[in-house]
Amino acid sequence: MKDFLKDHILKLTAFRIGILFTIISLIFSVIKPGFLERLEWDYYDLRMRARKPVKPLDKVVLVSIDEKSLDEIGRWPWPRTQIAKLIDLLTEYGAKVIGFDIVFPEPDENSILKEVKLLKKKISELDVKDSKLYSYLKQLEKEADTDGTLAKAIKKSGRVILGYFFHTDWYAVRHIPKKKQEEDFNNIISSAYAVKFTSQAATKVKFKEAYAAEANLKIFCDAAKGSGYFNVFPDEDGVVRWVPLITSCKNEFFPPLSLRMLYLYFDEEPVLTIEETGVKGIWIGGVEIPTDETGRMLINYRGKKKTFPHFSFTDVVHRRIDPEVFREKIVIVGGTAIGLFDLRATPYENVFPGPEIHANIIDNILQKDFLQRPNWFKVFEYLIILILGTLFSLVLPRVRAIYGLLGALVFIMAYVFLDRFFFQTLRIWLNIVHPVLTIIFVYIGITLYRYITEEREKAKIKGAFSVYVTPAVVEEMLRNPEKLRLGGEKKELTVLFSDIRGFTTISEKLPPDELVRFLNDYLTAMTDIVFKYEGTLDKYMGDAIMAIFGAPIDQEDHYIRSCNTALDMMEELKRLHKRWEQEGAPKIDIGIG
Structure with missing residues (x-):
């Protein structure tokens, strides 16, 4: 049983090495180690930058709180x-639509209003009876109430969507009083999703959980048409590639600022459908937004910053901009100045205005131009890894390493072009790192295994044949080991026999040491002739030589080689006779057959 396991089950082969590396690559694809994920993200960003910028619709503009506005307004x-x-x-x-990528969570700090309220209090304490004074102070208080002025403007406009953000870190909300948390939650609850659950089990699905909201003052929320969060959650490398279209807080589900603005644009509430495996779909304005099971949407960035029109806040309020650029537009108001800390890293740039991320999301939905990574696509990628790994495990052991390398490069290039087609034409993010690494791992694994085993086989061949054949024949066997069958085979070849006639009589006349030198001299000369014609020395039998032509390497002219060897042996014997005669060695005759 042990021998069976060793020889059949546990025995390493090139194919099994390839399958082993395929399985390792598949495991990496499932568990997604961080360094490989970063490689995939980097290549995703490269693909994004390599394509041509996409022209956005003329529907979204930005009003920027920029350095110029800070200089002029303060x-x-x-x-x-x-x-x-x-x-x-x-x-x-x-x-x-007017959307704010900023939040107003606290009352405005207004020194005039404080003074007016203090004055009213003092007059009341002094019991002053002057209706005109009270009327004047009331009017003054109204004019100084900037929060009331803003709430009135929001209400009058009827097209304002406010932004807020969620606290997703428990430690960040510990200092916030429970009452404040409840007030903020109540201020945004009216903007929660209308959720459809496909089953009772779907209600148990967990999503990204927020602990509390940092919402706008109630006076603003009551006046606005809705609110949406402007949180973005970058990948581990700090780059924003996805946007969560759903965040859960206190068992309610909330949309981002971009979707709330589109709700007003389409005059239609976004609809969220949840099934047992997660988000089934999000619809708004007749558009189904593709997401993963957690509700994340890939952002199909249109290009670098300022791909969308930017107008300085100060230029707008000082009427320096043509009013027509805002007509029927979705306007996003937010900070782009460096000091306001609303700058993000995207596939295009490390410093990208946060408000323009929302503009990209809105334009994706308006144009129905999405990048996708469907949930079922993971299975497709696993199959690609298995197919590529198995294919190369079968083919590489049967071809030379250089051809295997060329084949691997061809497949890698083909996969790169396939990935490009998926990304630019089908708008699907196809994972490229794991399939390409599968090809590389399998090629390296099999090539190293073959190198180690072939070197061992070469040493075995050299040890077995270096004494019997010429170095040239040994090299030929090493270059083409398939020509060598160590187990034996049936074939046509020529065998040459040669011996010294009357050797017994000669051996009796010579002392042992002279006999040994004599034989070495003779056998060396004859063996060199055998090797000259690439024959194989089979054995020495005393004074006799047995040589083979046509094995182990095939020689179509093996019979000619053997005849030439016999003729050269006779000529060499004549030369030896002349030397031996001078040395006093005996003259011999040989027989060849």
Whole structure:
């Protein structure tokens, strides 16, 4: 049983080495070690940058809180009358949707309002009876209430979507009072998804969980048409490639800012359907948005920053921009100045304005131009790895290493072109690292195995034949080991026999040491002739020589070689006679057959 296991089950072969590396590659593809994931992300980014920029629709513009605005208006945060003024102007200009990639979670710090309230309190304490004074203070308080002014502008516009963000780290919310957390949650609950569950089991599915929201003041939320979170979650290398279209908080599901803006644009609520395996689909405006099972959407970036029109906040509020650029547009207001910390890394650039990420998402949906990585595609990629690994495991042991290398390079290039077709034409992200590494691993594994085993086989051949054939024949056997059959075979060949006639009489006349020198001299000369014609020395039998022609390497003219060997032996014997005569050695005759 042990011998059977050793010789059949556990015996290493080139094919089994290839399958072993295929399985290892498949395991890596499933567990996704970080260094391989980073390779895939880097290649994804390279593909993104290598293609031509995609022209966005003329539907989205950005109003930037940039360095110019900070220089003219002052440091952030500004009085909320400035935000109200912007909303009034954009509404006047005919903007269809106004979205804010900023949040107003605290009351505006207004020194005038504080002074007016303090004055009212003092007058009340002094029991001053002056209706005109009270009326004036009330009017002054109203004018100084910048939060009220902003809420009024939001309400009057009827097209404002506010942004907020979720706390996804438990430690970040420990300091926030429970009452504040409840208030913020109540301020966003009206913007939650209308969810359809396909079954009772679907209600148990878990998604990315947020612990609390940092929402806008209630006065703003009540005035706005809705709210959406502007969180983005980069991959481990810090690059934003995906956007979560669903975040769970307190058993409710919420959409991002981009979808809430599109809700207003289409005048249609986004619909979320959840099944047992996760998100089945998200629909808005008749468009189904492709996501993975967790609700993440791949962002099909249109290009570098400022692919979408940017207008400085200060230029807009000072009426320096043509109003027509905002008519019927989706306007995103957000920070692009370096000091505002709303800059992200994307496949195109390490410094990319956060508001423009939302613009890309919106344009993807409006154009129905998505990059996808379908859930079933993982199985497809696993099959590719198995097929490529098995194919190369079968073929590589049967071809020379150089041809195997060329074949591997051809397959890798073909796969790169296939990947390019999937990415640019079908808009599908095909994993390239694991299949290519499968080809590389299998090739290296089999080539190393063959090198080790072939070197061992070469040593075996050299040890077995170097005494019997010429170095040239040994090299031929090493170059073409398939010509050698150590187990024996039936074939036609020529055998040459040669011996010294009357050798017994000669051996009786010579002392032992002279006899040995004499035989060495004779046998060496005759053996060299055998090797000259690439014959194989089979054995010495005392004074006799047995040589073979036509084995172990095939020789079509083996009979001619043997005849030439016999003739040369006779000529060589004549030369030996002349030398031996001078040395006093005996003269001999040989027989050849």
